[in-house]
Amino acid sequence: MRTPVISRPREPALFARAPGLEHHRVAPGGLTVVALEPDDRLEVVDVEGDQPAELLAFAADGREALAALDLLGQAGADFIARLLASNDEEARHVRLGLGKRGIDCGHLPEAARLWSAITPAGFSRSLTAQAALLVVVAAPGSRTPVDSQLRASELRLSIHRANPGSLLLPTLPAALGEVIDEFTIHPGSARDYSVAAGQYIQVIDVAGRQCSDFVAFDRRGLDSGREIDLDPTVTRTLNGNAYPGPGLFSKFFDRDMQPMLEVVRDTVGRHDTFALACTARYYESQGYFGHANCSDNISRALEKYGVRGRPGWPAINFFFNTGIDAHQQLTLDEPWSRPGDYVLLRAMTDLVCASSSCPDDIDPANGWQPTDIHIRVYSEKERFSLAMATRKTPDADPVLTRESGFHAGTSALTRHFIDYRGWWTPSHFDGYGTLAEYYGCRERVAAMDLTALRKFEVIGPDAEALLNYCLTRDVRKLAVGQVVYSAMCYEHGGMLDDGTLLRLGPDTFRWICGEDYAGIWLREQAAKLGMKVWIKSASEQMHNIAVQGPKSRELLAQMIWTPGTQPALTELGWFRFLVGRLDDYNGCPLMVSRTGYTGELGYEIWCHPDDAMKVWQRLWQLGEPLGLVPLGLHALDMLRIEAxxxxxxxxxSDQTDPFEAGIGFCVPLKSKQDDFIGREALLRRKEHPMQRLVGLELEGNEPAAHGDCVHVGRAQVGVITSATHSPLLGKNIALCRLDVGYCEAGTRVEIGKLDGQQKRIGATVASGTVAYDPDKSRVRA
Structure with a gap:
C-alpha cells in the first residue's frame, strides 16, 4: 500500500510556513525597532563577526526596561542616543515613532552592550522578554578609512513568538512617513478611497503571496460626469511595450494619455501583465458559481461615484505573478511577494481609487490561501527615494536601490539611471550621448561610477587558505599590493561569479565582484572548514569610480599623492594598487588600482562615500582640459565587448564553466597544486569541452543581440552572448558561445533573426574574443 504523498516545498520567509518566527535586519551603523510580547524570545545574530551590538528596551509607559530582558545599561554605550540625535532622515522617522510611544529621545538612558567586539561570524545571544516591550537594537559603526578593514556589518534579529497561535497575520511594517489614511482590506472585498495630487499610496501585502487589483479615476472627470480611468493599452504604448509583461511601468496613464500615477518603490519586482481583475466568468468557467471576484467587488466600491459597473475591470494586478510564455499564452503561478512587501505610488492628479484583496482560492494566484492587503496614504509633503529592492537570499530583508557617494555629481549631468544590482547607475549622459562617451574613453579619458561592484574584506590567519580554496587562481602567488582576476565556481564547475582580488597584507584581502551572495558563499565555506577568518561586507562603506582612457594616467598623476612606502601613480603597474591621498599629505585617504573594464589604460579610485564628491570635483577640475567625459553603462558595454x-x-552563469566563458586562463589546473572548489569538475570539462566563447564579425550593417541563435545550415550550433557595433572598427561584432566543432577562425556561421530560419545574418568566426587591441598594448601602456 502506498502512503499519501505530501508537498513540503522549501519556502523561506513565508509567514504561513512559520507564523511564530520573524526576521529583521539591522543595517551597519543603523538601528531597528521591534515589539515583543511576554515570553517572546529575541535572538540577535552577528552575521559577519566582530560587530558590536547595543540594545535599549522600553515598557508600555515609555520607561526604560532593560531589566525585563535581564540586561543592564553600560557606561559609554551611547551609539543609539547619538544616532537618534542626528539629522538623518531615518533617525527623524524613528524619533517620531518613539515619541508617539511616550519615549523621550532627547534623554535616552545608557544602552546594554550584548557582547564584546571580538565575535566569530554567526555568534548570537538570546533574550526572553518578561513583559511587553519595545526594543531598539543597533549595529554601532563609524566612518572607516578606505585602507582599513574593520568595518561595521549587519546584525540579524530573529523573534520566536511565544504565542504564534494568536498571530493570524504578521505585524505590519513601520510606516514610511506621515500617514493621513490607512485601512485593511480583507480577502474577497474591495475598498474605495480618494487621494490628492502629490500624495502617495502604499499597497502592502501583509502576509505575502496575496494579489491586489487596483483601478483609478480622474476625480475631476467624475465630478463632470466623465469616467477617465487607467488604460492598459495607452500605458503599454507610451512606455514602449507592445505586449504585456511581468513588472510595473514607471508611469501609468489614462485613456486621454495623461499621466495618473508614477511608481516610486517596488520591493517585489514581479507583478501582473495589466490584464483584467478576476471576474465572475472566470470562476464560473472553472465550475465555481457565485464565487466572490475582484471585478464585482470593485464595481460595488465605485457605485457611489456613479461609475458604471463592469463584468471585468482592467486593473493593475499588484503581486499577481503572470507571464507570457513562448506560445503567447498567459500563465500564472504563486506570487513572489513576501510578508510586508509593498508598492509605493505617487498620484499625479486628484484620484478616486479602488483596491481589492483577491479572493482567488482555486489556483496558485494567492498561494492557495487569500490574506489581507493594507493600504496607507501619505502626505504630499513627504519625499521618498525612487527604489526597487534586492535580496541576498530569499529569506533576507529587502534592500532598496541606493545612491552612491558620486550621485550628486552624476545626477547633475543626467536623469538617465537604471537600477544596476541595487544601485542607481547612469546609462548615458545628457549633452554627451553613448557615442561621445565611447570616443571620449578610447581617445582621451572618461570617468564612470562603478560603486555597484560588491566589496568583501577577507581577514584573518586563514584568509589566504580560504580564498585559495574558493577561487580558481593560485592565491598563494599573489603579492601584497597586487591584484589578480579570478573565477569563483561551484562544485559542478559552473561559475558563481568573477572578480578581482587585492592583497592588502599577509592575512588581509579584498574581493571585488558583482554578486552579493559571494560573501555568504565564502562565509559558508569557512564554516564548513572550521577556518579562523572573517568575511566583512564593505560595499556600503567603500565607493569607487573608474577613470579610463589614454590620458587617465596624466589626469590622476595630478591628484594622487602617495607616501614613500607606496609607488607613485606614474609607476603603478598593471594589476597593482596603491594607498594614497587626494592631492597631498592632508587629503582624504584613497586607494587606486590599475584595473578596468574597457580595454584601455585605466584606473579605479576607491574612497569612503563621504569623500566621493571631493574626488569627483577634483577629477572634473583637472580633467576638463584633457577632454574628460562621463561614461554610462551603454558606452561601457560597447567598450567591454570590443575588449x-x-x-x-x-x-x-552557474551553468557555464570558465572555459566556456572564455576565461580559461584563470584556471591553472596544472600549476596550482592546492585543491579548490570545482577542480574535479573543471578537469572533466576541460578534457571534454562542448562549447567555447568566440568572437564573430558580422556581414552588413544589421546588428545581432543577446540570445540570438547561431546556425550552420538548419541546425543551431551556438548563441550570441553579447553584441555591439564597433565605431572604431566600423563593423558589427559579437561574442558567441559556439559548438567546439565550428570554432576555428574563418568558419562561416549565420545568426538567426525572426524565428531563426526566416532571416539570417552572415558572420565569420574571428581569431579571438578581443576585437579591439588583441595584444592589449593599450591597457598595458
Whole structure:
C-alpha cells in the first residue's frame, strides 16, 4: 500500500510556513525597532563577526526596561542616543515613532552592550522578554578609512513568538512617513478611497503571496460626469511595450494619455501583465458559481461615484505573478511577494481609487490561501527615494536601490539611471550621448561610477587558505599590493561569479565582484572548514569610480599623492594598487588600482562615500582640459565587448564553466597544486569541452543581440552572448558561445533573426574574443 504523498516545498520567509518566527535586519551603523510580547524570545545574530551590538528596551509607559530582558545599561554605550540625535532622515522617522510611544529621545538612558567586539561570524545571544516591550537594537559603526578593514556589518534579529497561535497575520511594517489614511482590506472585498495630487499610496501585502487589483479615476472627470480611468493599452504604448509583461511601468496613464500615477518603490519586482481583475466568468468557467471576484467587488466600491459597473475591470494586478510564455499564452503561478512587501505610488492628479484583496482560492494566484492587503496614504509633503529592492537570499530583508557617494555629481549631468544590482547607475549622459562617451574613453579619458561592484574584506590567519580554496587562481602567488582576476565556481564547475582580488597584507584581502551572495558563499565555506577568518561586507562603506582612457594616467598623476612606502601613480603597474591621498599629505585617504573594464589604460579610485564628491570635483577640475567625459553603462558595454570582457548573465552563469566563458586562463589546473572548489569538475570539462566563447564579425550593417541563435545550415550550433557595433572598427561584432566543432577562425556561421530560419545574418568566426587591441598594448601602456 502506498502512503499519501505530501508537498513540503522549501519556502523561506513565508509567514504561513512559520507564523511564530520573524526576521529583521539591522543595517551597519543603523538601528531597528521591534515589539515583543511576554515570553517572546529575541535572538540577535552577528552575521559577519566582530560587530558590536547595543540594545535599549522600553515598557508600555515609555520607561526604560532593560531589566525585563535581564540586561543592564553600560557606561559609554551611547551609539543609539547619538544616532537618534542626528539629522538623518531615518533617525527623524524613528524619533517620531518613539515619541508617539511616550519615549523621550532627547534623554535616552545608557544602552546594554550584548557582547564584546571580538565575535566569530554567526555568534548570537538570546533574550526572553518578561513583559511587553519595545526594543531598539543597533549595529554601532563609524566612518572607516578606505585602507582599513574593520568595518561595521549587519546584525540579524530573529523573534520566536511565544504565542504564534494568536498571530493570524504578521505585524505590519513601520510606516514610511506621515500617514493621513490607512485601512485593511480583507480577502474577497474591495475598498474605495480618494487621494490628492502629490500624495502617495502604499499597497502592502501583509502576509505575502496575496494579489491586489487596483483601478483609478480622474476625480475631476467624475465630478463632470466623465469616467477617465487607467488604460492598459495607452500605458503599454507610451512606455514602449507592445505586449504585456511581468513588472510595473514607471508611469501609468489614462485613456486621454495623461499621466495618473508614477511608481516610486517596488520591493517585489514581479507583478501582473495589466490584464483584467478576476471576474465572475472566470470562476464560473472553472465550475465555481457565485464565487466572490475582484471585478464585482470593485464595481460595488465605485457605485457611489456613479461609475458604471463592469463584468471585468482592467486593473493593475499588484503581486499577481503572470507571464507570457513562448506560445503567447498567459500563465500564472504563486506570487513572489513576501510578508510586508509593498508598492509605493505617487498620484499625479486628484484620484478616486479602488483596491481589492483577491479572493482567488482555486489556483496558485494567492498561494492557495487569500490574506489581507493594507493600504496607507501619505502626505504630499513627504519625499521618498525612487527604489526597487534586492535580496541576498530569499529569506533576507529587502534592500532598496541606493545612491552612491558620486550621485550628486552624476545626477547633475543626467536623469538617465537604471537600477544596476541595487544601485542607481547612469546609462548615458545628457549633452554627451553613448557615442561621445565611447570616443571620449578610447581617445582621451572618461570617468564612470562603478560603486555597484560588491566589496568583501577577507581577514584573518586563514584568509589566504580560504580564498585559495574558493577561487580558481593560485592565491598563494599573489603579492601584497597586487591584484589578480579570478573565477569563483561551484562544485559542478559552473561559475558563481568573477572578480578581482587585492592583497592588502599577509592575512588581509579584498574581493571585488558583482554578486552579493559571494560573501555568504565564502562565509559558508569557512564554516564548513572550521577556518579562523572573517568575511566583512564593505560595499556600503567603500565607493569607487573608474577613470579610463589614454590620458587617465596624466589626469590622476595630478591628484594622487602617495607616501614613500607606496609607488607613485606614474609607476603603478598593471594589476597593482596603491594607498594614497587626494592631492597631498592632508587629503582624504584613497586607494587606486590599475584595473578596468574597457580595454584601455585605466584606473579605479576607491574612497569612503563621504569623500566621493571631493574626488569627483577634483577629477572634473583637472580633467576638463584633457577632454574628460562621463561614461554610462551603454558606452561601457560597447567598450567591454570590443575588449572581449565577459559579463554575468551574458557570457557566464552557474551553468557555464570558465572555459566556456572564455576565461580559461584563470584556471591553472596544472600549476596550482592546492585543491579548490570545482577542480574535479573543471578537469572533466576541460578534457571534454562542448562549447567555447568566440568572437564573430558580422556581414552588413544589421546588428545581432543577446540570445540570438547561431546556425550552420538548419541546425543551431551556438548563441550570441553579447553584441555591439564597433565605431572604431566600423563593423558589427559579437561574442558567441559556439559548438567546439565550428570554432576555428574563418568558419562561416549565420545568426538567426525572426524565428531563426526566416532571416539570417552572415558572420565569420574571428581569431579571438578581443576585437579591439588583441595584444592589449593599450591597457598595458
Amino acid at each position: 572581449g570582457l565577459i559579463f554575468a548573465g551574458y557570457e557566464f
